[in-house]
Amino acid sequence: MTDTIPQIKIPADLLPTDGRFGSGPSLVRPEALQALADTGASFLGTSHRRPNVKEVVARLQNGLRSLFNLPDDWEVVLGNGGSTLLWDALTFCTIDNRSQHLVFGEFSSKFAIAAAAAPHVGEPELINADVGSHPTATASDVDFYAVTHNETSTGVMMPITRPEGTSAESGLVAVDATSAAGGLRWDPAEADIYYFAPQKALGSDGGLYIAACSPAAAARIERITASDRWIPAGLDLGIALKNSRQNQTYNTPALATIFLAVHQVEWMNENGGIDFAAGRSEQSAATVYGWADAHEVATPFVSEESKRSTVVATIDFDDSVNADTIAAVLRANGVIDTESYRKLGRNQLRIAMFPAIEPSNITALTSCIDHVIEAL
Numbered sequence: 001m002t003d004t005i006p007q008i009k010i011p012a013d014l015l016p017t018d019g020r021f022g023s024g025p026s027l028v029r030p031e032a033l034q035a036l037a038d039t040g041a042s043f044l045g046t047s048h049r050r051p052n053v054k055e056v057v058a059r060l061q062n063g064l065r066s067l068f069n070l071p072d073d074w075e076v077v078l079g080n081g082g083s084t085l086l087w088d089a090l091t092f093c094t095i096d097n098r099s100q101h102l103v104f105g106e107f108s109s110k111f112a113i114a115a116a117a118a119p120h121v122g123e124p125e126l127i128n129a130d131v132g133s134h135p136t137a138t139a140s141d142v143d144f145y146a147v148t149h150n151e152t153s154t155g156v157m158m159p160i161t162r163p164e165g166t167s168a169e170s171g172l173v174a175v176d177a178t179s180a181a182g183g184l185r186w187d188p189a190e191a192d193i194y195y196f197a198p199q200k201a202l203g204s205d206g207g208l209y210i211a212a213c214s215p216a217a218a219a220r221i222e223r224i225t226a227s228d229r230w231i232p233a234g235l236d237l238g239i240a241l242k243n244s245r246q247n248q249t250y251n252t253p254a255l256a257t258i259f260l261a262v263h264q265v266e267w268m269n270e271n272g273g274i275d276f277a278a279g280r281s282e283q284s285a286a287t288v289y290g291w292a293d294a295h296e297v298a299t300p301f302v303s304e305e306s307k308r309s310t311v312v313a314t315i316d317f318d319d320s321v322n323a324d325t326i327a328a329v330l331r332a333n334g335v336i337d338t339e340s341y342r343k344l345g346r347n348q349l350r351i352a353m354f355p356a357i358e359p360s361n362i363t364a365l366t367s368c369i370d371h372v373i374e375a376l
Contacts, residue, residue, distance in 0.1 A: 006325065008375045010333040010368050016361035019330075022337030023152055023312050023352045024179060025199040025206060032203060032263035036256060044255055053255060054247040056262055060210075061247065063265035067274055068212060070188055075218055077211045077237065077244040080253055082197040083178045085235070086209040087111040090146075091118045092229070093221050093237040094172060094193070098122035099144040102137055102158075104129040105151035106343055111176065112146070120229060131344065132302050134158040137173075139165045145173045149180035152200075153341040155314035155350065156307050160186045168192050168216035181210075182265070183281045183311035183354055185274055192217040201277070201311060203356040204260035208253055213241075268355060277355040278310070284353035284362040285310035291366040297321050297373065301348060313351045314340070321373055323347045329372045335365065 020027040036043075042052060061076040070076075079086070091114050101112035101124050115124040125142055129135040131154045137145050145166075150157045157180065162173050174193040175186070182201035186194065195211035198204035213221070218241060225231060225238030233239060234251070243250045268277040289308055292298045292315045301314040317323045327339045327349060340348035349369070353362060 005328045005332055008329045010371055014367045014371055016364035019335040021352050023350055026352050026354050027356050028203050029356050032260045035263050036259050048252050049248055058247040060262045066269050067265055073215050075213050077213055077240050078249050079209050079240040080251055082206050082209050086195055087114045089235040089237050091115050092231045092235050093224050095121045096143040098142045099146055100125040100140055100142045101146040102127050102135045104134045105131055106153035108148040108151055137163045139163045143171050145171050148176040150309050150311055152179040152312055155309045155312045156302055157309040160190045162190045172217055182277050185278050198261040201354045202261045203264035205257045208257050280355045281310045281353050283359040287362050288313045311353055315349045317347050323349050326372050335368055
């Protein structure tokens with residue numbers, strides 16, 4: 001961030017109606033906040049094992065089944081801690097002997113690090129790609145394939161496909177979908193665990209993990225957690241699975257987080273499901289990348305169009321423009337969270353394009369950036 005922010009006033013008619021473009025926690029729709037407030041004393045401040053709360057958990061589970069077009073025998077498991085905690089839980093409860101990890105950014109590397117540190121499983125196989133691209137899973141002598149649907153740090157998305165020649169019986173495919181779920185399309189036939197936290201495309205807050213699990217994944221969890229492998233109760237997905245079948249979590253969740261996620265999922269489903277939700281993100285992405293491709297000083301960081309995320313865009317600027325200065329001026333005008341990912345270290349803006357963000361506001365954002373560049 002620059003020490004002195006240039007005093008640039010963006011005209012009101014250029015500003016978006018909502019200036020939140022963060023990649024997580026992301027924009028929470030005002031309608032969801034109002035709906036939560038309207039529950040009064042009937043939801044917050046009561047036991048998470050009471051029927052009225054368990055009913056909301058069931059609505060979230062059923063809503064996600066509909067949004068993802070899950071087969072009837074899939075289960076939706078919930079637990080506290082978010083995706084970071086779930087990496088440890090998966091290491092304990094779903095890897096039999098050895099895993100393969102696709103690594104192409106900050107977040108995809110973290111699960112690989114957790115697996116490498118675990119003393120009860122073998123050294124993981126790592127397939128790396130440079131930031132700005134992604135690798136491909138290949139059949140190997142592993143029993144677990146860890147892939148990432150959308151790398152939030154770099155703005156790279158990848159298709160979810162089961163490694164050729166493998167099956168759920170030979171190797172589970174687990175997909176980190178934290179910034180993808182609800183914004184990108186996927187086929188349940190190509191995965192066994194699709195997990196995420198709700199603070200991005202689901203327009204809620206963090207601290208909760210959600211995992212859609214196939215019958216093969218549930219069977220693996222039940223077998224390993226029933227074995228003599230030591231597993232801390234808080235990381236025991238067998239316990240989480242049993243509680244989720246009762247529409248509850250093992251320990252007390254943030255009820256507001258669950259409610260906001262339900263409101264977002266039901267909004268998506270009521271308007272057309274994943275085609276509606278992903279379609280909004282795709283419309284926003286077309287605007288951002290089309291603008292950057294045609295720009296004199298901006299360009300998409302991800303060079304291959306097929307790998308450019310439609311939920312998180314990373315836009316590079318040439319040396320004539322300081323992206324940190326642009327982000328600082330935008331923030332001073334109420335347009336926030338466009339800063340680049342800190343560890344990537346590029347002259348770059350990172351722009352969320354999750355379904356809750358109005359595509360028209362993405363267009364307004366590009367106009368604001370142009371205004372700031374011209375003023376600078």
